[in-house]
Amino acid sequence: IVDRAHEQYAGALDAAHAAGIVGGAAGQSGRNEDYVLSTLEHLKALGIRDHWLEEVARRVAPL
Incomplete structure (x- = not known):
């Protein structure tokens, strides 16, 4: 569940960011x-597959 009104909600970030x-x-x-x-x-x-989160994880792995 996402509260888009919450002050810490980051919005639509791309996976690289x-x-x-x-x-x-x-x-x-x-x-x-x-x-x-x-x-x-x-x-x-x-x-359940979350392709966006999978991409974030793939990009974080080399860091």
């Missing part, structure tokens, strides 16, 4: 890269 942000970010729960990869694993287990 998102990967640049994710690649260098971390929070209290760890690295954002790990969160992206974990999210993809859980989506896959549910039979």
Whole structure:
């Protein structure tokens, strides 16, 4: 669920821009890269593909 009115909503980022942000970010729960990869694993287990998030993960991997 997305709250487009939330102050932290980033809008429509392209995968390259998102990967640049994710690649260098971390929070209290760890690295954002790990969160992206974990999210993809859980989506896959549910039979859901998110092509945009897969592209972000692909771009973050070499960083």
